[in-house]
Amino acid sequence: MNAATTIALVAVVLILVASLYYTVRGFRAGGCSGCCNKGCCCKAQKNDSPREKN
Amino acid sequence: MTTIALVGNPNSGKTTLFNKLTGSSQRVGNWPGVTVEKKTGKLKKHEDVHIVDLPGIYSLTPYSPEEVVTRDFLSEETPDMVINIVDASNLERNLYLTTQIMEMGVPVTIALNMMDIAKNRGIDIDAGKLGKELGCKVVPTCALKNEGIDEVVKAALDSVGERPSHLRFSDETEKCISEIEKHIEARNNVSTRWYAIKLIESDSLAQTVFENKIEEIAPYIQDLEKTLNDSGEAIIADERYNAIAKIVGAAKTDKGECKTTLTDKIDKYLTNKWLGLPIFAGILFVVYFFTVGNPEEAQWYNFGAYLTGMLNDFIGGPVYEGAVEWLTNANVDPVLIGLICDGIISGVGAVLGFVPQILILFLFLSILEDCGYMARVCFVMDRIFRRFNLSGKSFIPLLVGTGCSIPGIMATRTIENDCDRKLTAMTTSFIPCSAKLPIISAFAAYIFGGSPLIAVFSYFLGIFCVLLSGIILKKWRTFAGEPSVFIMELPPYHAPKVWNVIKTTLDRGWAFIKKAGTLILLATVVIWLLSNFNWSLQFTEDINDSMLASIGNAICSIFVPLGFGDDWRFMVATITGLVAKEAVIDTFALLFEDGNFAGFITSAAALAFITFNLICAPCFAAIGAMKRELGAKGAGFAVLYQCLLAYSLGSIVYTIASVAYGDPINAANIIVTAISAIILVYVLAMKDPFKIIHRGIPAEPEVI
Numbered sequence: 001m002n003a004a005t006t007i008a009l010v011a012v013v014l015i016l017v018a019s020l021y022y023t024v025r026g027f028r029a030g031g032c033s034g035c036c037n038k039g040c041c042c043k044a045q046k047n048d049s050p051r052e053k054n
Numbered sequence: 055m056t057t058i059a060l061v062g063n064p065n066s067g068k069t070t071l072f073n074k075l076t077g078s079s080q081r082v083g084n085w086p087g088v089t090v091e092k093k094t095g096k097l098k099k100h101e102d103v104h105i106v107d108l109p110g111i112y113s114l115t116p117y118s119p120e121e122v123v124t125r126d127f128l129s130e131e132t133p134d135m136v137i138n139i140v141d142a143s144n145l146e147r148n149l150y151l152t153t154q155i156m157e158m159g160v161p162v163t164i165a166l167n168m169m170d171i172a173k174n175r176g177i178d179i180d181a182g183k184l185g186k187e188l189g190c191k192v193v194p195t196c197a198l199k200n201e202g203i204d205e206v207v208k209a210a211l212d213s214v215g216e217r218p219s220h221l222r223f224s225d226e227t228e229k230c231i232s233e234i235e236k237h238i239e240a241r242n243n244v245s246t247r248w249y250a251i252k253l254i255e256s257d258s259l260a261q262t263v264f265e266n267k268i269e270e271i272a273p274y275i276q277d278l279e280k281t282l283n284d285s286g287e288a289i290i291a292d293e294r295y296n297a298i299a300k301i302v303g304a305a306k307t308d309k310g311e312c313k314t315t316l317t318d319k320i321d322k323y324l325t326n327k328w329l330g331l332p333i334f335a336g337i338l339f340v341v342y343f344f345t346v347g348n349p350e351e352a353q354w355y356n357f358g359a360y361l362t363g364m365l366n367d368f369i370g371g372p373v374y375e376g377a378v379e380w381l382t383n384a385n386v387d388p389v390l391i392g393l394i395c396d397g398i399i400s401g402v403g404a405v406l407g408f409v410p411q412i413l414i415l416f417l418f419l420s421i422l423e424d425c426g427y428m429a430r431v432c433f434v435m436d437r438i439f440r441r442f443n444l445s446g447k448s449f450i451p452l453l454v455g456t457g458c459s460i461p462g463i464m465a466t467r468t469i470e471n472d473c474d475r476k477l478t479a480m481t482t483s484f485i486p487c488s489a490k491l492p493i494i495s496a497f498a499a500y501i502f503g504g505s506p507l508i509a510v511f512s513y514f515l516g517i518f519c520v521l522l523s524g525i526i527l528k529k530w531r532t533f534a535g536e537p538s539v540f541i542m543e544l545p546p547y548h549a550p551k552v553w554n555v556i557k558t559t560l561d562r563g564w565a566f567i568k569k570a571g572t573l574i575l576l577a578t579v580v581i582w583l584l585s586n587f588n589w590s591l592q593f594t595e596d597i598n599d600s601m602l603a604s605i606g607n608a609i610c611s612i613f614v615p616l617g618f619g620d621d622w623r624f625m626v627a628t629i630t631g632l633v634a635k636e637a638v639i640d641t642f643a644l645l646f647e648d649g650n651f652a653g654f655i656t657s658a659a660a661l662a663f664i665t666f667n668l669i670c671a672p673c674f675a676a677i678g679a680m681k682r683e684l685g686a687k688g689a690g691f692a693v694l695y696q697c698l699l700a701y702s703l704g705s706i707v708y709t710i711a712s713v714a715y716g717d718p719i720n721a722a723n724i725i726v727t728a729i730s731a732i733i734l735v736y737v738l739a740m741k742d743p744f745k746i747i748h749r750g751i752p753a754e755p756e757v758i
Contacts, residue, residue, distance in 0.1 A: 004384040012394060016579060023572040027675065 057104045057131075058097070058210055061124060061155060062139030063148050064110030065545055067167045069093075070197040071139055072107035075207065091464075092123055097207065106133065112147075114154040114248075115257050118470035125259070132160060132243045135214050137206060139165045142172035142179055142194070144543075145306060149188075149298045156190065156218040159245035163210040164192040170199065171546060176309040184305035189219030198551065220247060223293040230254060230278040234271045238264050254278065254286040317546045321430065325544075330434035337427075338510050341418040345411050346495045348504035359495070359504060361410030369403035370648070389586075389593055397582030397644065398575065404643030405570045405636045408492040413563045415491060419456060420558035424550035428453055429542065435517075436540045442524035445469075445540040448478040452485045452520065457562055459483040459676040463683055473528075473535040479683045480692040481523045483672035485516040488562055489569075489635035493667055496639055500652040501660040512668055519669055519699065526737050527695075534744035569634060577630055577637045581644050597645065602626055615726035616666055616704040617659030617712070624655065624663060634673045658711035662704040669700035702730035 001009075060068045060075075072078070076095030097103035108127055109120040116122045128136070136155050140148040156162050166181055185192035191209040195202030222228065234250035241249070241263065252260035253268075254275055261268060275286050282289050323329055347359030354360055377399055381391045422428050432453070436446025447469050455462025462482040469475040486494060490512070498508040527533040584602040588594045597603060606622025613619035613628070623645040630637040643649035655663065671677060671693040681689035709727040712719045 001387065002385055004381075005387040005390055008381065008384075008386045008390050008394065012390070012398075015398075016576065019572045019575045022568075023576060026572065027678070 055102055055104065056135065056211070056214060057106060057133040058135045058137055059106045059108055059127065059133040060139060061108055061128065061136050061151070062110060062167075063112055063141060063144070063151060065543060066110065066139045066141045066148065067197045068110065068139050069107055071137070071165060071167070071195070071203070071206075072105060074197055074200060074203050075105050091120065091467075092127055100211075103211070111151065113151055114158075115252070115255060116259075119467040119475070121470075128155065128158060128160065129244050130242055132158075135161045135163065135210050137163050137165055137210050139167050139197075142166045142169045143175055143177060145172075145177075145179065146295070146298055146302055149301065150294060152188070153221050153294055153298065154248070154251075156188070157220045157245065157248040157251060159217055159240075159243065159248065161213050161216050162190045162218050163206060163213050164188070164190060165195045165197075165202070165206045166192055167195050167197055169194045169201075170196050175315075178307040178309060180305045180307075184301065187301040187304050221294065221297040223290075223297065224282075226278060226281050227254075227289060227293055230274050233274045237267050237270050251290055255290050256286055315546070317426075317544075320547060321544070324427065324430050325433050327437065330430075331438070334431055334434060335510065335514070337422070338513055339506060341415065341422075342506035342509035344418065345415045346491075346498050346504070346506050346509045348499040349407070350499075351504065356504070358411035358414035359499065361414075362407050362495075365410060366403075366407045369399065369407060373403065374399050392586065393579070393582055397578055400649070401578035401582065401640045401643050402570050402575055404649045405492065405574050405640050406567065408495060408636075408639070409563055409566060411495055412488050412491060412566050413559055416457070416488070416559045416562040417555065420555045421550045423453075423558070424554050426545045426547045429544050433542055433544060436542070439521065439524070440537065440540075442521040443528040443537055444474065444477070444520070444524040445537040446542060447540050448474060448481075448520070448524075448537075451478050451482045452517070455482045455485045455487055457488055458565065459485075459487050459672050460679045462487075463676065463679040466683060471535060471537065473533045474537055476684055476688065477523065477527055477533045478520075479680055480527075480688075480695065481520045483676050483680075483696070484519040484523075484669055486512045486668060487635070487672075488566055489673065490668055492636055492639045493631075494664065496642065496649075496651075497660050497664055500650055501655065501657055508664070512664060515665060515668060519703070522738075523695075523699070528744065529737070529740055529742050531744070566636075569636060573634050574636050574640050577633050578640050578644065581626075581630060581637075581641055585644060602645075613666075614720060615708070615723045616662040616701070617708040617723065618655055618663050621654055623651075628663075628667060628670075631667055632671060632673065634675075635667070638667060656712075656715070656717055658708050658715050658717050661711045662708035665707045666700045666704035669703060670697050672696075701726075702734060705730050706734075 060072055062068050072093065072095065075097055077098050078093075078095045091109065093107045095105050095107075097105050106127065108124040111121045111124045114125050114128065116125045127133070138152050138155055140152060152162065152164060164185070166179060166184070169179070172179060179194075181192040181194045191213055193202050193206040193209050195206055197203065223231070231247060231250045231254070234253055235246040238246050238249055238253075240246050249260055249264065253264065253271060264271075278289065279286055284292070324333055326333075344356065345358035347356035349359045349363030349366055352359035352363055374395055378391060378395050381394065419428075432446045432449045435449040439445055439448055448466075450468060451462045451465040453462075454465040459482055462485070463479050466475045466479040466482065469478055486509075491509075494509050494512045498505055502508050528535075581602065584605070585597055585600045586593060587601060588599050589601055589604070594600055603622055606626045610619050610622040610625035613625055618624040623641070626645065627638045627641040630641045639649070642651055646654065672680075677689060677693060680692050684692060705723060705726040709719060709723055711717075712723075
């Protein structure tokens with residue numbers, strides 16, 4: 001494997017790790033992908049959910 | 055630390071004021087129920103002051119889950135100050151809540167909002183007199199125009215710690231209240247008077263708090279009811295409105311003649327019994343006409359498709375070719391070049407190409423929302439929904455769901471009836487969300503000559519499925535019950551606020567871009583790897599030898615009755631759509647040359663594909679939201695129901711479309727369609743064992 005391939009591979013892996021991190025973070029915030037109030041409503045949703053309260 | 059809560063009737067401008075006070079940019083909307091959970095922020099230039107925006111509420115006796123949030127916050131967390139946002143154009147009704155908050159003993163400052171609308175209607179309110187009568191500070195504001203904001207903050211901060219006065223009722227009622235007060239104690243700084251009044255009203259939450267005192271206080275309430283010959287709840291409501299009438303009489307001058315406003319004139323047509331729905335369909339057609347189209351042939355006036363074409367040319371041209379040339383010159387391994395260029399750039403690029411269409415669609419939708427038209431659509435839909443055991447309240451989550459199903463499912467909390475709430479949470483994802491737009495748009499472009507009718511068909515297919523589910527599911531005990539009574543306050547039309555429109559549009563676009571850069575990127579890499587390697591983990595030139603092909607081929611026959619089971623690539627796209635609906639387009643981009651699937655699917659099968667993918671289980675994130683609202687069992691049932699309904703309707707749509715297009719129909723299709731049709735007809739015709747409950751539904755929606 002030449003140096004250019006290694007660098008490109010590392011770059012791709014880094015991008016994938018970053019996207020995995022943000023995907024997991026989005027899911028943990030309630031599945032919100034920024035669609036509603038930049039994620040904060042989904043956090044509030046977890047706290048305020050009548051079901052979770054019960 | 056000082057906590058100030060913003061409380062008021064729905065659509066009175068709480069979130070607008072919250073945004074002004076905190077500098078945040080929470081979503082505001084021109085219909086009731088935009089806020090369904092509390093939001094907190096810090097007051098600008100006051101780090102030690104917290105502002106809490108609470109869902110709109112008409113009284114402190116809550117009916118729906120989001121109203122419980124407001125009541126619980128006020129009674130359990132007792133803020134240091136309440137800024138009560140009062141709609142000056144509907145003073146009496148808004149003061150009904152004000153007087154209850156004041157009874158709690160929490161300091162109150164009134165922001166007399168929408169003064170401009172009140173003035174336009176000839177209503178003149180003397181804020182000083184009103185404050186004197188009520189016993190608290192009243193500040194005239196117009197949150198939208200940034201008027202009176204500083205004054206209301208100053209008044210609120212100055213009044214922290216001051217106990218407000220309260221209304222004085224008739225002697226009989228006051229006597230009953232004071233007797234009850236002797237038997238109960240204050241809780242969380244909430245006055246005994248407030249609890250006593252709630253107990254007279256038979257408020258179930260107050261009764262739970264003083265469960266062991268109910269027997270002791272019951273005789274006082276019975277005496278009062280006997281003396282005044284009415285129920286406790288009605289007595290308190292009467293007393294309250296009588297007191298409010300006196301206060302308002304002293305402070306308000308109504309010079310407005312009962313003249314027909316421009317809003318009334320427009321509503322005569324837009325909410326007309328016969329014209330309302332066709333006008334809505336027409337508006338949707340116009341919106342999609344400017345949004346959807348074939349990017350390769352789009353004219354400049356098909357803004358969305360035209361800009362998509364330009365973006366596709368840029369990504370497929372300079373970006374793709376530049377990357378290939380650069381990586382090849384750098385002597386990068388060809389397999390890795392394939393992953394970066396044919397995988398990531400082509401796959402993610404295909405999804406990103408739809409950003410202009412998303413922006414144009416939400417530009418139009420947010421204009422319609424902001425000017426007040428979408429509230430009218432709820433009213434128009436109520437008339438139709440009511441015939442199918444649902445109410446217009448169920449349409450609000452569907453409207454919110456056009457952006458993303460997750461907030462749509464959350465918005466079901468505005469529905470007080472638990473059965474309706476569950477049913478709506480299960481069906482909200484039927485409405486095409488922004489993630490489904492690329493599927494609709496791609497099929498419209500490649501198969502149907504860029505026709506916007508496909509998008510309109512998709513929208514009404516979603517509404518049709520919600521109505522169908524209303525008939526079917528209401529026959530089961532879990533969903534049976536009287537639909538929520540729909541009382542809708544139609545806001546007056548106003549010119550859309552440019553910043554609101556821009557913000558909503560950009561939020562949607564940014565959410566789409568973020569998803570393309572995270573979840574879609576991951577899905578792209580997985581699909582590329584599976585479609586370029588065989589089971590021996592060797593790179594394969596022929597996609598038909600790949601792992602993905604063998605997985606797809608093994609199960610694609612499931613979709614033979616829907617017309618697209620002969621090609622495993624459509625099967626794979628359907629499966630990846632469960633991760634995120636945008637991944638369907640991503641999959642097409644990786645598995646078809648230039649993502650163009652024309653010639654690989656008939657028009658009838660394309661309609662069946664659209665039907666199945668729009669109605670079947672939504673993405674994982676939306677399934678998660680359903681789990682939070684319905685529980686694991688409920689969400690599991692919802693997913694099963696959605697998939698079965700999607701499959702049945704898909705096969706029926708394929709049969710009808712095949713006959714219409716003159717295409718041959720396979721035996722599997724005939725069998726599945728016949729079974730689906732028989733089951734659907736049977737379930738629809740089945741006697742409703744709970745029908746007696748539905749008889750109480752008013753024939754027409756109520757409008758204030």
